[in-house]
Structure formats: structure tokens, C-alpha cells
Amino acid sequence: MSAARALVTGGGGFIGSNLVRGLLERGDEVRVLDNFSTGSRGNLSGLERDVEVVEGELRSYERVHAAIRGVDVVFHQGALPSVPRSVQDPLTTSAVNVEGTLNVLLAARDERVRRVVFASSSSVYGNSGELPRVETAPPDPISPYAVAKLAAERYCVSFSRVYGGLETVCLRYFNVFGPHQDPTSQYAAVVPLFIAAISAGEPVTIYGDGTQSRDFTYVANVVEANVLAADAAAVNGRIVNVATGSPASVNELADTIGALLDRPVEKRYLPPRPGDVRDSWADVDAARHLLGYEPRVGLDEGLRLTADSLRDAALVRAD
Ligand SMILES: NC(=O)c1ccc[n+]([C@@H]2O[C@H](COP(=O)([O-])OP(=O)(O)OC[C@H]3O[C@@H](n4cnc5c(N)ncnc54)[C@H](O)[C@@H]3O)[C@@H](O)[C@H]2O)c1
Known part of the structure; x- marks a missing residue:
């Protein structure tokens, strides 16, 4: 290159x-x-x-x-x-x-x-x-x-x-999701919000029933x-x-973060937000063929790296 x-x-x-x-x-x-x-x-x-x-x-x-x-x-x-x-x-x-x-x-x-x-x-x-x-x-x-x-x-x-x-x-x-994603902004994304809440022993807020799927990408x-x-x-x-190229539900995301941080997870449910899609995950064959792309970092490893970086940046509680 x-x-x-x-x-x-x-x-x-x-x-x-x-x-x-x-x-x-x-x-x-x-x-x-x-x-x-x-x-x-x-x-x-x-x-x-x-x-x-x-x-x-x-x-x-x-x-x-x-x-x-x-x-x-x-x-x-x-x-x-x-x-x-x-x-x-x-x-x-x-x-x-x-x-x-x-x-x-x-x-x-x-x-x-x-x-x-x-x-x-x-x-x-x-x-x-x-x-x-x-x-x-x-x-x-x-x-x-x-x-x-x-x-x-x-x-x-x-x-x-x-x-x-x-x-x-x-x-x-x-x-x-990943390092440098702000958990404190009014429009913060779900991964940093969940890591911050679960680290602090606070409940996570889920819009809808939490079974909606997402393709969380490091x-x-x-x-x-x-x-x-x-x-x-x-x-x-x-x-x-x-x-x-693989889906996880928002409920699963919260549980995975809880297990990673070794913390209990309390989920609070609110009505779905207008504009949000119900399910979202991708076929990545075109990226493989056209770009030679391979998703090298999976969800678990990505979440671990993200939690570490938020702790290092003092954006979530370290204890
Ligand atoms: N984060 C995601 O999950 C996601 C998913 C799909 C697409 N995207 C797209 O990826 C891109 C980066 O997103 P991100 O998550 O890093 O968001 P971000 O808000 O962290 O980054 C956007 C950047 O654009 C700058 N910006 C905003 N308005 C501007 C303006 N008027 N003039 C000059 N700069 C301006 C912001 O200051 C910021 O640095 C965006 O185009 C976003 O729509 C993000």
C-alpha cells in the first residue's frame, strides 16, 4: 500500500x-x-x-x-x-x-x-x-x-x-464502538453508555425490549x-x-459487558425511540471481495479494549 x-x-x-x-x-x-x-x-x-x-x-x-x-x-x-x-x-x-x-x-x-x-x-x-x-x-x-x-x-x-x-x-x-467514543455526550452511543453505567453500578437504559439486534463493530x-x-x-x-457480520441483541450486549467487568447488570426499559431501526446486521461479503476486508477484532475483544481505554481516560470508574 x-x-x-x-x-x-x-x-x-x-x-x-x-x-x-x-x-x-x-x-x-x-x-x-x-x-x-x-x-x-x-x-x-x-x-x-x-x-x-x-x-x-x-x-x-x-x-x-x-x-x-x-x-x-x-x-x-x-x-x-x-x-x-x-x-x-x-x-x-x-x-x-x-x-x-x-x-x-x-x-x-x-x-x-x-x-x-x-x-x-x-x-x-x-x-x-x-x-x-x-x-x-x-x-x-x-x-x-x-x-x-x-x-x-x-x-x-x-x-x-x-x-x-x-x-x-x-x-x-x-x-x-471503541476508544475515543464519548460516554458523556447527550447523544452518546450504547456501548460507552453501558460500560460507564455498569462500571458505576448504575442501571442501563434500554429503549424497547432489548431484543433488537445490532452488528457492533470495533x-x-x-x-x-x-x-x-x-x-x-x-x-x-x-x-x-x-x-x-454477526448480530447481538442489546440485552446480550449489556450482559456481555457485565460479565467482562464482573459486575451485576440492572436493565431499565423505556419505549422504543422514534427513528431507531429494529434489527441491523450486515453481510460483509462485498467488503471481503472488493476490499480484501476481514473483521479481525470481534465483539468480546473489542469490548475489553474499549473498557480498558475508557478506564485509562478516566471516563469510567476504575474500581
Ligand atoms: N459511530 C457509529 O456507529 C457510526 C455508524 C455509522 C456511520 N457513522 C458515521 O461515521 C462518521 C464519524 O462518526 P463518529 O461516531 O466518529 O462521530 P463524531 O461525532 O465523534 O465525529 C464527527 C466529527 O465531525 C465533526 N463535525 C461535526 N459537524 C461538523 C461541521 N459542521 N464542520 C466540521 N466538522 C464537523 C465533529 O466535531 C466530530 O469531530 C460520521 O459521518 C457518522 O455519521 C458513525
Whole structure:
């Protein structure tokens, strides 16, 4: 694999900051564009001398254009994630996630970037169709977040068709978890929330009956998929699932974390949240064939690494 000059949008976020480390390890020159709204400079601590940070807004074409100048590959991770946030404020989610992606694509086209790798989401599948989810299934997004991700995906595919020279590939991530995922944010994801609650001896909150399935994917697998997607042949205009490829229920997740931390688990159930899908797990054959991807870190090992990192960062109780 050849080293590149890479831009990671959202590089101060959970997945972006893990990706930045992965790219530096393989010798890439890395620039980050982030407004640090949901991410933080702290996620990049220790890398100040290795990474050029451009603080800026995805909604500004000028800012995005300035950040893209001179790079070969863009890993577009920057977005407002979270389904509940999009239900509360669909307009801002759309502005950042759709217009922001258009700005990235336009600037990439104008600067003759070789490839844009886009962080899409399993949420675009919605509830219809068969499990596991295959990329050829018709999307049926439920939440404003999922609609925005689908629109951004379609822009990526469109740009790869109508503007010669710019390649795009969309990776549909399934429930990513790992180090640098914030358990304290208002829109925190289930894995860090459960680790924090169970460590503190507090009950976990489950929306619905907890039998809903998810394909919890350790972040190192996602980093590897991005690195592979930057160089793989014959992926232009393709959409590829990135996941572990096996389902676990939310109840099972809580019990697995309890066993790992050797703590009792008290589950409190609330009604399902609007916008959430019922079941979500992936067929990862396309990733295997197109990218040479293999999910190397499974759920148990990933949870152990995540719990260790949250303890080290003093984000959960250590006793
Ligand atoms: N975490 C998951 O399970 C998951 C699943 C599917 C898809 N994704 C996608 O992966 C990407 C990364 O998600 P994450 O979980 O690391 O979230 P995150 O919130 O930690 O990272 C997003 C980053 O984008 C930055 N950002 C937000 N709005 C911006 C703006 N207007 N201008 C510039 N920067 C802005 C944030 O500050 C943050 O650093 C997102 O595109 C998300 O939609 C995540």
C-alpha cells in the first residue's frame, strides 16, 4: 500500500481520530478538518506535531476547499451523527451531512483529488428487506439522519459518474464502538453508555425490549476498511457494508459487558425511540471481495479494549 497525502474530515471525532492514527502508522501525511462540535482536540492529543489541523466548518465551501488543497485522498468522516439528534433538528443534520458532503465532493473535484471515501451508515437500510443487510437491497431510511446519509451517498455515486477523474466509495458502518467514543455526550452511543453505567453500578437504559439486534463493530475494523478502500481497485462508485457480520441483541450486549467487568447488570426499559431501526446486521461479503476486508477484532475483544481505554481516560470508574 502506498503512502498518500490524506485529509480526514471529522478527524477530531471518535472514528476520525482512530483513522488518523491508522493513516499515520502507514506513513501518510495527514490533515484534519474539524469544527470540534462533537469531536475534540483531546482526541488528537500526542499527535500535534504529526497532524495539520484546520479548524473549520463543512458547511463552508471555501473552508473545505482550503483544507482539500494538495491531498490525494479524502476520508469524509465529518458529520452530525446520532439518529435522535436528527429527529430533534433535521435541518442542521441535513445542512452538515448533505451540504457538507457536497462541499467535500465539489472541492475534491476542483482540486483533482483521486478518491473520496465516505462514512455512510447502516441506518439507510431501515426496517424493510431481509437480514443480513446486503448492499443491493433497496434502502428505506426512517430517520432524518438516515435520509441525509442516503442523499450524501447518492451524491458520491453521482459525482463518480458525471465528473471524470474523481473516484468515490461509500462505506456503510454498522454500530461502531471503541476508544475515543464519548460516554458523556447527550447523544452518546450504547456501548460507552453501558460500560460507564455498569462500571458505576448504575442501571442501563434500554429503549424497547432489548431484543433488537445490532452488528457492533470495533473501530479498528472500520479503520482497516477505510485504509483498504483508499487503494482498492474497482471500487469506484461502490457502496460497501463495514461490520463484524454477526448480530447481538442489546440485552446480550449489556450482559456481555457485565460479565467482562464482573459486575451485576440492572436493565431499565423505556419505549422504543422514534427513528431507531429494529434489527441491523450486515453481510460483509462485498467488503471481503472488493476490499480484501476481514473483521479481525470481534465483539468480546473489542469490548475489553474499549473498557480498558475508557478506564485509562478516566471516563469510567476504575474500581
Ligand atoms: N459511530 C457509529 O456507529 C457510526 C455508524 C455509522 C456511520 N457513522 C458515521 O461515521 C462518521 C464519524 O462518526 P463518529 O461516531 O466518529 O462521530 P463524531 O461525532 O465523534 O465525529 C464527527 C466529527 O465531525 C465533526 N463535525 C461535526 N459537524 C461538523 C461541521 N459542521 N464542520 C466540521 N466538522 C464537523 C465533529 O466535531 C466530530 O469531530 C460520521 O459521518 C457518522 O455519521 C458513525
